[in-house]
Amino acid sequence: MAEYPFQEIEKKWQKFWKQNQTFKTQPDTSKPKYYVLDMFPYPSGAGLHVGHPLGYIATDIVARYKRLKGFSVLHPMGFDSFGLPAEQYAIKTGQHPAITTENNINRFKEQLGVLGFSYDWDKEIRTSDPDYYKWTQWIFLKLFERGLAYEDDAMINWCPNDKTVLANEEVKNGACERCGTPVVRRKLRQWILKITEYADRLLDDLEELDWPESIILSQKNWIGKSHGAEVNFKERDTGANIQIYTTRPDTIFGVTYMVLAPEHPLVEQVTKQDHRPAVDEYVRQASLKSDLERTELDKSKTGVFTGAYAINPISGEEIQIWISDYVLISYGTGAIMAVPGGDQRDFEFAKKFDLPIIQVVTPDGKEIKDQEEAYSGHGIMLNSGEYNGMDSKAFTREIIRRIEDEGLGKGAVNYKLRDWIFTRQRYWGEPIPVIHCEKCGVVPVSEKDLPVVLPEVESYTPTEDGDSPLAKVEEWVNTSCPKCGNDAKRETNTMPQWAGSCWYYLRYIDPDNTKELVPADLEKYWMPVDLYVGGAEHAVLHLLYARFWHKVLYDAGYLSTKEPFRKLVNQGMIQGRSNFVYRVKGENKYVSHGLRKNHDVSAIHVDISIVENDILDIDAFRKSRADAADAVFELEDGVYKCGWEIEKMSKSKYNVVNPDLIISKYGADTLRMYEMFLGPLEQFKPWNTQGIDGVFKFLRKLWSLFHDGKGVFAVSEEEANDQENKALHKLIKKVEEDINALSFNTSVSAFMICLNELTSLNCNKRKILEPFIVTLSPFAPHICEELWENLGHSEGITYAAFPEFDEKHVQEDSFEYPVSINGKMRVKIDFPVDASKETIESDVLSNEVVQKWLDGKPPKKVIVVPNRIVNVVV
Numbered sequence: 068m069a070e071y072p073f074q075e076i077e078k079k080w081q082k083f084w085k086q087n088q089t090f091k092t093q094p095d096t097s098k099p100k101y102y103v104l105d106m107f108p109y110p111s112g113a114g115l116h117v118g119h120p121l122g123y124i125a126t127d128i129v130a131r132y133k134r135l136k137g138f139s140v141l142h143p144m145g146f147d148s149f150g151l152p153a154e155q156y157a158i159k160t161g162q163h164p165a166i167t168t169e170n171n172i173n174r175f176k177e178q179l180g181v182l183g184f185s186y187d188w189d190k191e192i193r194t195s196d197p198d199y200y201k202w203t204q205w206i207f208l209k210l211f212e213r214g215l216a217y218e219d220d221a222m223i224n225w226c227p228n229d230k231t232v233l234a235n236e237e238v239k240n241g242a243c244e245r246c247g248t249p250v251v252r253r254k255l256r257q258w259i260l261k262i263t264e265y266a267d268r269l270l271d272d273l274e275e276l277d278w279p280e281s282i283i284l285s286q287k288n289w290i291g292k293s294h295g296a297e298v299n300f301k302e303r304d305t306g307a308n309i310q311i312y313t314t315r316p317d318t319i320f321g322v323t324y325m326v327l328a329p330e331h332p333l334v335e336q337v338t339k340q341d342h343r344p345a346v347d348e349y350v351r352q353a354s355l356k357s358d359l360e361r362t363e364l365d366k367s368k369t370g371v372f373t374g375a376y377a378i379n380p381i382s383g384e385e386i387q388i389w390i391s392d393y394v395l396i397s398y399g400t401g402a403i404m405a406v407p408g409g410d411q412r413d414f415e416f417a418k419k420f421d422l423p424i425i426q427v428v429t430p431d432g433k434e435i436k437d438q439e440e441a442y443s444g445h446g447i448m449l450n451s452g453e454y455n456g457m458d459s460k461a462f463t464r465e466i467i468r469r470i471e472d473e474g475l476g477k478g479a480v481n482y483k484l485r486d487w488i489f490t491r492q493r494y495w496g497e498p499i500p501v502i503h504c505e506k507c508g509v510v511p512v513s514e515k516d517l518p519v520v521l522p523e524v525e526s527y528t529p530t531e532d533g534d535s536p537l538a539k540v541e542e543w544v545n546t547s548c549p550k551c552g553n554d555a556k557r558e559t560n561t562m563p564q565w566a567g568s569c570w571y572y573l574r575y576i577d578p579d580n581t582k583e584l585v586p587a588d589l590e591k592y593w594m595p596v597d598l599y600v601g602g603a604e605h606a607v608l609h610l611l612y613a614r615f616w617h618k619v620l621y622d623a624g625y626l627s628t629k630e631p632f633r634k635l636v637n638q639g640m641i642q643g644r645s646n647f648v649y650r651v652k653g654e655n656k657y658v659s660h661g662l663r664k665n666h667d668v669s670a671i672h673v674d675i676s677i678v679e680n681d682i683l684d685i686d687a688f689r690k691s692r693a694d695a696a697d698a699v700f701e702l703e704d705g706v707y708k709c710g711w712e713i714e715k716m717s718k719s720k721y722n723v724v725n726p727d728l729i730i731s732k733y734g735a736d737t738l739r740m741y742e743m744f745l746g747p748l749e750q751f752k753p754w755n756t757q758g759i760d761g762v763f764k765f766l767r768k769l770w771s772l773f774h775d776g777k778g779v780f781a782v783s784e785e786e787a788n789d790q791e792n793k794a795l796h797k798l799i800k801k802v803e804e805d806i807n808a809l810s811f812n813t814s815v816s817a818f819m820i821c822l823n824e825l826t827s828l829n830c831n832k833r834k835i836l837e838p839f840i841v842t843l844s845p846f847a848p849h850i851c852e853e854l855w856e857n858l859g860h861s862e863g864i865t866y867a868a869f870p871e872f873d874e875k876h877v878q879e880d881s882f883e884y885p886v887s888i889n890g891k892m893r894v895k896i897d898f899p900v901d902a903s904k905e906t907i908e909s910d911v912l913s914n915e916v917v918q919k920w921l922d923g924k925p926p927k928k929v930i931v932v933p934n935r936i937v938n939v940v941v
Contacts, residue, residue: 069774071767073734077849081180089865090185092141094592101133102141102593104572104632106601106609109147109564110171112156115178117724117742117754118641122600124739125638125748125811127184129598131845132806134185135869141593143190143575144179146172147568149200151229151245154495157527164495164527168195178726183735183848185865190575194567195495199574201518202584203566204500206616208511209623211501215261218509221488222330222354222396225253230529231492232257241356252354255533258499258560260487262615266290268629269484269614277634279749285606291483296467298404298476300325302337303376303385309333312399312481316470317463320451321406321427323417324387325377326370328396329353337388339374346371346390353392361392368393368416379404380475381466382452391416397485407441414441427451428459487612489563492529494521494536496561504548504555513549519557535559568609569616572596572631584625591627603637610635636809639750641742724754736847737763740818743811743846765819766850769843772822772831773854780857783832789876791835794824796876802842803872811846818843833858838870886911887938888920896937904931911937 084090094100103126108119130142146168153164153171172193179186192199210216224233228248232255237244262269270290273283295314302309309325327334329350338346349371353361370391377388393412394403407417408426417424426434432447432455445459454462470476490499498519500512512519522543524536538544538559548555573585576593580586610632617631729738741762746752775781787795798821805814825835837858844851844864855864882900884907885892894916898907908929911917921941928940 069771069776069778071770071850073736073766073850074731076853077181077183077735080849080852081183083852083863084183084185085180085188087863088189089863090142090187091189092143092187093139094141094589095139096592098137098139100141100593101130101138101598102596103130103133103598104142104575104596104600105144106599106605107145107147107568107571108175109150109152110168110175111152112167112171112174114171114174115726117726117729117738120182120726120738121641121742121748122602122638123179123182123184124742125636125809126598126600127739128743128806128811128845129809130185131848131865132869134865135841135845135867137868141190141575142186143192144184144186144188145190145192145571145575146175146194147564147571148172148193148195149496149567150564151231151493151495154493154527155229155245157495163523165195168193181730181735182726182739185848190578192571192574192578194497194571197518197520198581199578200497200567202574203497203562203570204512204517204519205514205584206570206620207562207566208500208514208517210260210616210619211511213619213623215264215619216489217259217261219257219259220254221257221259222252223255223257223488224250225255225533226250230531230533232488232490249355252356253533255492258489258558260489260615262487262612263482263484265615265618266292266482266484268618269611272614272618272630276630276632278632279603279635279637282603282606282610282635282637286611289484289607289611291481293481293483295479295481296470296476297400297479298380298470300377300380300404302333302388303378305337307333307336309377309388309402310400310476311402311404312479313404314481315406315409315463316466317445317448317459318406318409318427319379319381319404319466320454321408321425322379322382322384322386322404323407323423323425324389324405326389326391326394326403326405326416327373328394328401329390329392330396331390331401333402334373334390337373337375342372342374346373349390349392356392362395368412368419370416370420372420380473381469387422389416389420398483399481408438409441409443411441411443425450432456487615489566490560491563492533492535493561494524494527496564497566498537498561499558501558502546502548502555503558504551504553506553507548507550507555510548510550510555516549535561537561565608565612569613570620572599572613573620573626584620587625587627590625594626595628595631595633598634598636599632600636600638602640606637636748638748639746639752641745641752641754729756729759733759733763734766734849736766736849740765740815740846744815746812748809748811761819762815765822766847768826769822769840770850770854772826773836773857781831782836782858785832785834787830787832787834788828791825791828791830791832792873792876794821794828795835795838795870796873797821799838799842799870800872800877803869806845815846818846840864841867841870882934884911884935884937886914886917887936888917889941890938893917893920900934904933907931907937911939 105123105126126142130140133140148168153167156162156167157164194200194203207216224238226233226243226246226248228246229243233243233250238250242249270287270292273286276283293314295312296316297310297312298316298319300309300311301307311325334346334350368391370389373388373390375388376385379386394401405413405416406427407413407422407424409428414424416422424438426438426442427450428446428448429435429442430444430446432449434449435442448454448457448459448462451462454465457465467478471478498521500517500519502510502512504510522537522540524540526539527536529536530538544557544559546555546557547553573590576585576589613631617626618629620626621629726738737759741759744758744762773780773782798817801817802814805811805817821839840851840854841864852864855867879900881897883895883897886894886896894914896911896914898910908931911929912926917939924941926939926941930938930940
């Protein structure tokens with residue numbers, strides 16, 4: 068087999084593509100366009116592991132395929148380079164975040180470069196570049212002009228260690244997701260974006276998108292639109308109005324108590340004196356919890372009775388008023404009518420505090436005996452006065468009419484979505500372009516003065532009272548008011564990391580434009596993004612925020628499309644092997660010791676190199692660590708069996724596999740094809756190199772097909788025969804279908820099958836091999852470029868034409884019918900593809916195998932599906 072010099076080939080073509088700007092974007096209105104986009108990465112110090120390129124390889128295959136199909140392709144890459152890790156490193160070391168970020172980006176670009184991605188690097192953007200965030204600040208000003216950005220005091224999640232605000236999603240089990248510090252609740256002045264103004268459009272326009280159903284559902288749930296009623300309850304002694312929102316007004320006769328959020332303004336007013344100490348302490352404790360922690364379904368319910376009572380406006384019953392942290396001031400009105408018979412949280416609360424439970428809706432209108440959980444469905448009314456026996460959905464409409472007629476409330480629509488808290492008390496983020504003037508109030512920075520550039524600071528640590536590090540730079544903070552000229556101060560909070568990623572897909576279109584966000588003609592040509600690929604972890608916030616900003620810019624006349632991303636695909640995750648699992652002799656259990664640092668007291672680091680095919684080299688294991696010298700293991704089928712716990716790849720879990728090591732051993736084309744071969748793009752799959760040799764062998768075999776026994780390039784100019792054409796055109800059809808369906812793993816299998824067929828036919832004919840490598844080039848571009856050049860082409864393979872599938876080459880003369888007797892396949896019989904149903908039926912019934920199964924019985928029916936199947940019913 069001719070030697071396949073992959074290292075030499077890959078370096079050669081990567082240099083060629085860079086020098087010749089092969090992938091430079093060329094908008095051409097005479098061609099169809101295709102905009103394929105990766106969710107851009109945060110440039111972490113760890114660099115890429117083998118899981119990161121999965122989505123990038125997929126989009127690169129699509130981009131290269133579309134160029135071969137004659138499309139103008141926009142396939143850019145950039146970096147979401149503002150972020151907390153670089154700032155934390157700056158706090159620890161004093162190194163400016165810009166230096167850390169630049170070093171990390173260079174490492175990322177080096178790794179991306181050796182994978183052969185066809186990015187147009189002239190389009191590169193970085194969200195921390197002032198020339199970029201000038202336009203992030205410009206968009207903020209447009210939001211401000213349209214009344215969609217405002218200041219307010221808000222309760223926030225505060226990390227005392229990082230000294231910054233955390234989104235609800237950044238709080239895990241009451242602690243900061245990054246550092247593990249317990250989170251506290253604080254009230255701070257914040258900039259807030261009025262995303263709720265767009266709630267209905269963000270919901271309704273989801274129907275236009277080709278997105279995974281799970282992502283659409285996540286967006287719908289986050290927006291949380293519901294229909295119900297606002298109902299006014301009166302506090303018994305003061306007459307204070309307590310307004311609640313409920314999605315189930317039909318259960319109003321089942322209300323046995325009310326609950327106020329601890330922050331509700333009426334708590335102070337209605338609490339009776341003898342209950343005040345307990346209420347005040349509960350309010351204090353609730354302030355230390357995040358919203359997510361407070362609303363976890365499996366947490367134990369807590370609460371305190373205020374001593375006050377309310378009057379049910381429909382039944383006239385007196386009911387107790389409690390406070391509990393499972394009710395949020397940010398949802399609905401911050402007060403609920405509790406119906407323990409129909410709501411599980413209310414049921415658990417009532418059980419814990421021995422409050423009444425009244426069933427008002429059951430499937431058949433009869434009480435459920437020994438009720439162990441709430442019944443939350445619809446059904447027939449009971450214990451509801453004159454409405455007993457009524458369908459609950461009909462009663463919902465009836466009770467809303469009564470509430471409105473009697474002035475007790477109204478039908479209402481509510482949303483879980485809340486306005487977006489848009490400020491962070493950090494240095495490494497976009498300065499918010501407003502100035503605070505005692506005379507004029509909040510004044511936007513003039514567009515001509517953008518960008519407001521981050522100043523140098525002596526310390527990157529936020530102040531103890533929660534102000535950004537920028538607040539300590541007096542010469543930067545102190546300025547003059549653009550309106551009146553008086554002394555004024557700059558805003559010292561910065562934008563969240565989400566800001567730069569809300570619109571980056573637009574900047575790729577014309578990243579060097581200093582005069583406008585994006586030119587109208589180019590925006591109209593390229594938008595929307597045709598394919599957007601990234602992780603499902605961005606299912607809600609990034610996508611929701613990007614859609615919100617896009618719609619605002621659309622309304623302002625800057626964009627031509629209502630939605631940014633036409634098709635969305637979430638790639639799965641390539642997982643790492645974290646913990647080494649083995650069985651100890653004499654014990655009927657498996658022990659997990661291994662790669663994770665401090666996994667347990669007796670953790671033993673196991674070098675992956677001493678495990679092959681999950682079989683442990685026991686001698687190597689004993690030698691690998693002094694504390695393993697006396698380890699005793701149990702034999703299973705003659706070998707020491709072991710396994711691995713599979714988890715997300717992470718530096719902290721010691722299970723990261725560096726792609727550089729794979730590329731140095733096998734080459735980038737092998738890694739590209741192998742990652743696609745691991746399984747469907749959307750699935751999670753463990754990293755395992757057992758199959759990588761098969762992909763490497765495939766490329767070596769392909770190389771050999773173009774070379775003689777002495778390694779000399781040699782192809783035949785003979786005409787292809789029918790078998791060779793059939794193998795080729797089956798491949799072309801399969802690969803084209805698979806790329807359009809993003810089913811890359813089955814394409815790799817098809818390449819292997821086709822190459823095996825061509826090898827068995829000793830085919831080295833140009834008319835077969837040339838279209839074969841064009842078809843393969845999106846997957847393995849380096850080897851295909853080299854072979855294309857060897858075939859005598861002076862232009863690269865990138866803009867060759869994708870082969871046309873010709874049906875005539877794959878048409879079969881005959882078809883082998885599976886013949887079933889009463890649904891069970893018993894025999895296969897060959898027939899000409901144009902055989903009539905009558906001929907097929909006659910020959911099937913005369914077949915000796917079929918006659919044996921008929922056992923002399925006449926068939927009731929013979930079903931012939933042409934070129935598919937025959938079923939004989941006896």
